[in-house]
Amino acid sequence: MNASDKHWSNIYTNTPMNRLGWYEESPKVILEQIGKLDLKDGANIFIPGVGLSSIAKTLTDNGFTVETTDISSSAVDEFRRMYPELANNIYQHNITEPLNKVDYFDLWIDRAVLHFLLSDQAIQSYLENMNRALKIGGYIVLAQFAISGAEKCAGLPVKRYSPESLSDLLSAKYLSAKYLPVHTSEFTFFNPAGEAKPYTLGIFQRVS
Numbered sequence: 001m002n003a004s005d006k007h008w009s010n011i012y013t014n015t016p017m018n019r020l021g022w023y024e025e026s027p028k029v030i031l032e033q034i035g036k037l038d039l040k041d042g043a044n045i046f047i048p049g050v051g052l053s054s055i056a057k058t059l060t061d062n063g064f065t066v067e068t069t070d071i072s073s074s075a076v077d078e079f080r081r082m083y084p085e086l087a088n089n090i091y092q093h094n095i096t097e098p099l100n101k102v103d104y105f106d107l108w109i110d111r112a113v114l115h116f117l118l119s120d121q122a123i124q125s126y127l128e129n130m131n132r133a134l135k136i137g138g139y140i141v142l143a144q145f146a147i148s149g150a151e152k153c154a155g156l157p158v159k160r161y162s163p164e165s166l167s168d169l170l171s172a173k174y175l176s177a178k179y180l181p182v183h184t185s186e187f188t189f190f191n192p193a194g195e196a197k198p199y200t201l202g203i204f205q206r207v208s
C-alpha cells in the first residue's frame with residue numbers, strides 16, 4: 001500500500017461514512033446541474049475519487065453508464081460492499097496516472113479530488129487524462145474548495161479555486177483540447193459537523 005492509499009484508507013477504515021467531512025446524503029447541487037446537460041441515455045460518465053458517494057448509484061439508476069475510481073483500496077472495497085451491482089464499475093487508480101480510456105466519456109465529475117493536486121505537474125497529468133478520455137462535446141463538472149474555503153481537507157493541504165481560476169485552468173495554453181464554460185458559481189456545503197464549506201462549481205464543455 002503506498003502512502004496516499006494508506007492515508008485515505010486509514011480515514012475510510014476508522015470513520016463512519018456519515019461522519020466523513022465530505023459526506024452528503026445526496027449530491028443535490030451537482031445532480032441538479034447534470035440534469036440541465038443534454039446527455040443521452042446510457043451516456044458514459046467517469047467519476048474519479050468517488051469515495052463512498054451515492055452519486056454513481058443515482059446516475060446508474062437514471063440510465064447512465066458509470067465508471068468510478070479511488071486511490072484508496074479501503075474505499076474501493078467498501079464501495080463494492082455498499083453497491084454490489086457496481087462492483088465492476090470501480091477500480092483503484094491515482095488520477096494523475098494514465099487512464100486506459102480514449103475519447104470515451106460524455107461526462108467527468110470531480111467533487112473534491114482535483115483540489116488535492118498541488119504541483120503543476122500533477123495538475124497537468126490530471127488534465128491530460130481528461131483530454132484523452134473525454135469526447136469532444138463532453139462535459140466536466142468540477143466542485144472544489146472555494147478561495148474562502150478551508151486550507152485543508154482530510155488533513156491534507158488543498159489548492160482552492162474561484163470560478164475565474166477554474167476557468168483559467170481549463171483554458172490553459174498547454175491544453176490540447178478546448179473547453180468553454182457552461183456554468184460557474186459558488187455554493188456552501190454544510191458537512192456532517194454542521195460546518196460551512198464553501199465550494200466553487202465549474203461546468204465546462206469540450207468543444208475541440
Ligand SMILES: C[S@@+](CC[C@H](N)C(=O)[O-])C[C@H]1O[C@@H](n2cnc3c(N)ncnc32)[C@H](O)[C@@H]1O
Nearest residue numbers: 008022049050051053070071072094095111112
Ligand atoms: C474529499 S473526498 C471526496 C469523495 C467524493 N468525491 C465525494 O464527493 O464524496 C476525496 C476522495 O478522493 C480520493 N483521492 C484522493 N486523491 C486521489 C487521487 N490522486 N486519485 C484518485 N482518488 C483520489 C480519496 O480517497 C477520497 O475518496
